[in-house]
Amino acid sequence: MYEYDVIVVGAGGAGLRAAIAAQEAGADVAMVTKLHPVRSHTGAAEGGINAALREGDDWELHAYDTMKGSDYLGDAPAVEALTQESPEEVIQLEHWGMAFSREDDGTVSQRPFGGLSFPRTTYAGAETGHHLLHTLYEQVVKRGIEVFDEWYVLNLAVSDEDDPAERSCHGVVAYETATGNVEAFTARDGVVLATGGLGQVYDHTTNAVANTGDGVAMAYRAGVPAEDMEMIQFHPTTLPSTGVLISEGVRGEGGILYNDEGERFMFEHGYANNDGELASRDVVSRAELTEVNEGRGIEDEYVHLDMRHLGEERIVDRLENILHLAEDFEGVDGLEEPMPVKPGQHYAMGGIETDEYGQTCVDGLYAVGECACASVHGANRLGGNALPELIVFGKRAGLHAAGGETEAPRVTVGRSDDSEAGDVETPVELGEPWGSEGDAVADGGAAAETAEAVVERSLERERERVERLLERDDGTQHAEIRAAVQHTMTENVNVFREEAALKEALVDIHAARERYRDVYVADPSSTYNTDLIQTIETRNLLDIAEMITVGALARDEFRGAHWRKEHQERKDDEWLKHTMVSWSDGSPELWYKPVVLEGEKKTYEPKERSY
Amino acid sequence: MSTQRQQPETETETESTESEGETAQERRLDEKRRRAEERERKRVEAEERAAADAERYHLKVFRYDPEVEGKQEPRFDDFHVPYEPGMTVLDALIYARDQFDASLTFRHSCRQAICGSDALFVNGSQRLGCQTQLSDLDQPVRIEPLPHSEVVKDLVVDMEHFYDQMESVEPYFQTENRPEGELEEQRQSRENREKIKKSTRCIWCGACMSSCNIAAGDNEYLGPAAINKAYRFAMDEREGEDMKQRRLEIIEQEHGVWRCQTQFSCTEVCPKDIPLTEHIQELKREAVKSNLKFW
Numbered sequence: 047m048y049e050y051d052v053i054v055v056g057a058g059g060a061g062l063r064a065a066i067a068a069q070e071a072g073a074d075v076a077m078v079t080k081l082h083p084v085r086s087h088t089g090a091a092e093g094g095i096n097a098a099l100r101e102g103d104d105w106e107l108h109a110y111d112t113m114k115g116s117d118y119l120g121d122a123p124a125v126e127a128l129t130q131e132s133p134e135e136v137i138q139l140e141h142w143g144m145a146f147s148r149e150d151d152g153t154v155s156q157r158p159f160g161g162l163s164f165p166r167t168t169y170a171g172a173e174t175g176h177h178l179l180h181t182l183y184e185q186v187v188k189r190g191i192e193v194f195d196e197w198y199v200l201n202l203a204v205s206d207e208d209d210p211a212e213r214s215c216h217g218v219v220a221y222e223t224a225t226g227n228v229e230a231f232t233a234r235d236g237v238v239l240a241t242g243g244l245g246q247v248y249d250h251t252t253n254a255v256a257n258t259g260d261g262v263a264m265a266y267r268a269g270v271p272a273e274d275m276e277m278i279q280f281h282p283t284t285l286p287s288t289g290v291l292i293s294e295g296v297r298g299e300g301g302i303l304y305n306d307e308g309e310r311f312m313f314e315h316g317y318a319n320n321d322g323e324l325a326s327r328d329v330v331s332r333a334e335l336t337e338v339n340e341g342r343g344i345e346d347e348y349v350h351l352d353m354r355h356l357g358e359e360r361i362v363d364r365l366e367n368i369l370h371l372a373e374d375f376e377g378v379d380g381l382e383e384p385m386p387v388k389p390g391q392h393y394a395m396g397g398i399e400t401d402e403y404g405q406t407c408v409d410g411l412y413a414v415g416e417c418a419c420a421s422v423h424g425a426n427r428l429g430g431n432a433l434p435e436l437i438v439f440g441k442r443a444g445l446h447a448a449g450g451e452t453e454a455p456r457v458t459v460g461r462s463d464d465s466e467a468g469d470v471e472t473p474v475e476l477g478e479p480w481g482s483e484g485d486a487v488a489d490g491g492a493a494a495e496t497a498e499a500v501v502e503r504s505l506e507r508e509r510e511r512v513e514r515l516l517e518r519d520d521g522t523q524h525a526e527i528r529a530a531v532q533h534t535m536t537e538n539v540n541v542f543r544e545e546a547a548l549k550e551a552l553v554d555i556h557a558a559r560e561r562y563r564d565v566y567v568a569d570p571s572s573t574y575n576t577d578l579i580q581t582i583e584t585r586n587l588l589d590i591a592e593m594i595t596v597g598a599l600a601r602d603e604f605r606g607a608h609w610r611k612e613h614q615e616r617k618d619d620e621w622l623k624h625t626m627v628s629w630s631d632g633s634p635e636l637w638y639k640p641v642v643l644e645g646e647k648k649t650y651e652p653k654e655r656s657y
Numbered sequence: 658m659s660t661q662r663q664q665p666e667t668e669t670e671t672e673s674t675e676s677e678g679e680t681a682q683e684r685r686l687d688e689k690r691r692r693a694e695e696r697e698r699k700r701v702e703a704e705e706r707a708a709a710d711a712e713r714y715h716l717k718v719f720r721y722d723p724e725v726e727g728k729q730e731p732r733f734d735d736f737h738v739p740y741e742p743g744m745t746v747l748d749a750l751i752y753a754r755d756q757f758d759a760s761l762t763f764r765h766s767c768r769q770a771i772c773g774s775d776a777l778f779v780n781g782s783q784r785l786g787c788q789t790q791l792s793d794l795d796q797p798v799r800i801e802p803l804p805h806s807e808v809v810k811d812l813v814v815d816m817e818h819f820y821d822q823m824e825s826v827e828p829y830f831q832t833e834n835r836p837e838g839e840l841e842e843q844r845q846s847r848e849n850r851e852k853i854k855k856s857t858r859c860i861w862c863g864a865c866m867s868s869c870n871i872a873a874g875d876n877e878y879l880g881p882a883a884i885n886k887a888y889r890f891a892m893d894e895r896e897g898e899d900m901k902q903r904r905l906e907i908i909e910q911e912h913g914v915w916r917c918q919t920q921f922s923c924t925e926v927c928p929k930d931i932p933l934t935e936h937i938q939e940l941k942r943e944a945v946k947s948n949l950k951f952w
């Protein structure tokens with residue numbers, strides 16, 4: 047049994063920043079992470095990090111762009127916290143030595159990005175995330191913060207009250223990959239989940255293999271609602287064969303999209319007459335797929351992104367990494383030929399419901415980064431807005447968890463008088479065919495336990511789960527189930543969504559759940575058993591896929607990244623509200639809470655979003 | 658040994674019942690291992706059939722597991738993987754794992770040469786699996802764990818020593834010359850950023866260290882990656898002269914830069930094209946220069 051004040055789960059940008067803040071606030075901190083910190087997917091971020099640093103720009107403009115970009119599904123208090131604090135946080139990174147690209151006068155460079163009214167995307171070549179991740183890890187090393195790397199967190203230790211809002215989180219249970227040991231980590235003050243994205247629910251994604259949505263699934267089963275899960279961002283420029291991302295920076299620097307007929311379709315077919323290639327991501331993704339669907343795609347699959355006209359010097363200076371990616375992963379020389387690109391799953395705008403300090407409705411449980419939804423991205427995230435989210439909210443959550451001084455939050459979490467029940471017709475019964483038995487973190491039963499007892503109980507349960515999986519000797523393998531889920535999500539819950547397809551996906555997910563009942567781990571070893579870990583990850587993917595799909599089916603409007611064939615308009619009267627999914631005895635229960643459009647100085651009135 | 662896996666921790670109360678369960682569980686696990694071997698035989702048979710297919714790529718993959726009988730003696734397994742254009746070594750390994758043998762173990766995550774977790778020894782040289790096209794390789798493709806490191810299982814090696822070396826060079830920015838004001842930048846010239854740029858690209862994959870003969874013979878040698886990390890800071894003009902002196906002292910220690918014999922193997926294998934040998938040479942020159950100041 048390990049004991050700390052604050053336990054941070056995950057060591058990407060969000061986790062590292064949270065750990066530093068908690069430690070600076072005086073807490074004894076440990077990080078528990080399934081990968082070594084420098085292997086986290088934050089390292090793959092390319093384009094840049096938004097912050098209003100220069101004359102002519104300010105946080106209010108940044109907030110306005112972000113609210114508009116979100117298609118008015120962002121919560122203003124969180125958006126304003128993001129935009130007010132990102133300048134200081136970005137400069138903090140600079141003071142920690144981050145190797146940003148520079149202007150002639152030695153200040154950090156900024157470039158234009160989609161949906162921004164000012165070129166405020168600060169960057170380090172086309173490898174901003176790599177630099178950010180390493181800089182933050184260096185600070186963690188400097189401070190001697192303890193890191194348990196290659197420890198897979200299996201579950202949270204949460205008390206067993208009926209009402210999730212009365213539960214508290216006392217720690218986590220983790221599996222040491224190298225040895226197969228299952229151990230408990232007790233957190234005296236708080237647990238911060240920073241487990242990153244969930245792109246592995248799709249088979250064409252820019253996300254790492256490790257992005258399996260573990261944190262969202264664990265929090266969900268502990269009773270924390272997941273928010274706006276249907277809001278999945280598809281990035282318009284990914285390499286067709288692998289899903290490797292070609293940064294928006296290419297279009298920011300002036301890259302052009304062409305169809306098979308050599309037309310600059312963003313303008314010529316009227317998708318975005320003002321901003322063209324730099325319209326927001328949802329707009330460009332739909333434009334590309336429309337071109338393909340109407341027969342103007344190349345090899346019926348993709349379009350071309352051309353940057354040759356930018357000239358070798360500029361490309362090498364600002365986008366060198368893109369040349370390597372195109373060469374290594376698609377065999378294309380970006381200096382000589384246009385690059386093939388198509389949309390791919392990229393980012394989860396939704397996630398674990400939190401307020402603007404990363405707090406969930408369960409006492410002592412926080413979430414930050416891509417796994418969380420403080421609701422800064424709403425229905426569409428602007429490029430360059432995820433990295434500032436990591437450091438701004440990472441810092442806030444770390445500070446709060448360690449008992450530092452903060453103001454009262456304005457975003458509410460959990461159910462309240464404002465929430466309304468949701469309902470949607472589904473073709474199959476959702477959730478676990480076997481109910482919540484053995485799977486929930488807290489079922490609402492025994493109350494008034496001590497923290498110790500809560501942690502002990504979780505530890506026992508997880509040891510049993512691991513044993514059970516290892517002992518079973520025959521059945522279905524996770525790879526098969528995972529592939530089935532990824533396939534149906536890509537076919538049916540993609541950029542274009544329609545009712546029949548969404549229902550089909552729910553049927554397929556249900557079938558996958560049935561098969562998961564027979565899942566077994568073929569590898570008997572307790573040394574580095576990745577088969578076991580992937581089997582547990584696959585369990586998490588099932589819940590995630592279902593939350594995304596049921597939310598998408600219920601939201602019968604067109605907002606941001608969420609396009610519905612049968613509903614081609616944004617319905618502000620009905621849908622200025624967040625989709626919430628709660629674990630109800632093993633199956634997802636839908637409810638809604640209103641969007642907060644009132645900011646510090648003004649209210650963000652929904653306007654038509656044109657680019 | 659796997660017997661210690663589920664040992665109860667401290668609870669004396671439950672100890673007796675749990676230890677009974679432990680034996681039953683052990684028995685079941687033994688049984689499971691036995692059946693795993695049966696499956697293993699079947700797999701080999703299926704493999705032999707697949708080998709007859711000319712469209713398939715032939716992989717020879719290193720296997721070892723201290724806990725599974727039959728894999729305790731290191732060996733090579735053959736896998737025949739259907740080829741698709743653009744397929745990488747990592748894709749082939751994933752295919753082999755998902756279709757033929759779920760216990761095949763290797764690290765990987767980003768699939769785009771940035772997480773540094775899948776450095777392997779492929780046909781005799783250190784490469785990232787995800788960055789290596791199968792079509793560039795002669796068959797059979799031999800895939801082994803990184804040499805000169807302890808093998809944990811199959812293709813997974815212990816990286817602790819590598820991490821320790823990286824962390825021993827004070828790999829974090831240190832300066833006394835912070836600008837006034839929270840929003841003031843510590844200006845850096847474009848030239849200086851350009852100078853350190855390549856050194857900042859290291860993804861901690863360990864390929865260079867594994868390829869280095871000196872590191873193989875001298876466990877304490879800092880190694881190319883750690884020295885490159887020191888270079889990244891020593892050459893950063895923002896840290897200032899005093900700090901640079903301190904950094905040069907670190908890399909000049911007994912097991913530092915002077916061990917390097919300029920064999921270039923690290924530079925050859927680095928997947929991020931970092932001119933490691935050049936950086937080491939430059940630090941040697943800097944060290945000499947700074948010493949001249951003192952003597």
Ligand SMILES: Cc1cc2nc3c(=O)[nH]c(=O)nc-3n(C[C@H](O)[C@H](O)[C@H](O)COP(=O)(O)OP(=O)(O)OC[C@H]3O[C@@H](n4cnc5c(N)ncnc54)[C@H](O)[C@@H]3O)c2cc1C
Pocket residue numbers: 055056057058059060061078079080081082083086087088089090091092093094095096174175197198199200240241242243252253254256257260261291392393414415416417429430431432433434436
């Ligand atoms: C290719 C790509 C390019 C991008 N480019 C940009 C960009 O230019 N600008 C921008 O703003 N945003 C960008 N984004 C988005 C942004 O990079 C991510 O949203 C962000 O990095 C996520 O950071 P994180 O800290 O939340 O998660 P991650 O960096 O993914 O870290 C997750 C951590 O959680 C750990 N973990 C997960 N599950 C468990 C578990 N069960 N137990 C223990 N540990 C666990 C992992 O080990 C890891 O350390 C990009 C994203 C991608 C995929």
Ligand code: SF4
Pocket residue numbers: 858859860861862863864865866881882885926927928929930931933
């Ligand atoms: S210097 Fe190159 S080879 Fe060595 S660890 Fe870094 S990236 Fe890998």
Ligand code: FES
Pocket residue numbers: 765766767768769770771772773774775776785786787788
């Ligand atoms: S999988 Fe990340 S470097 Fe190859």
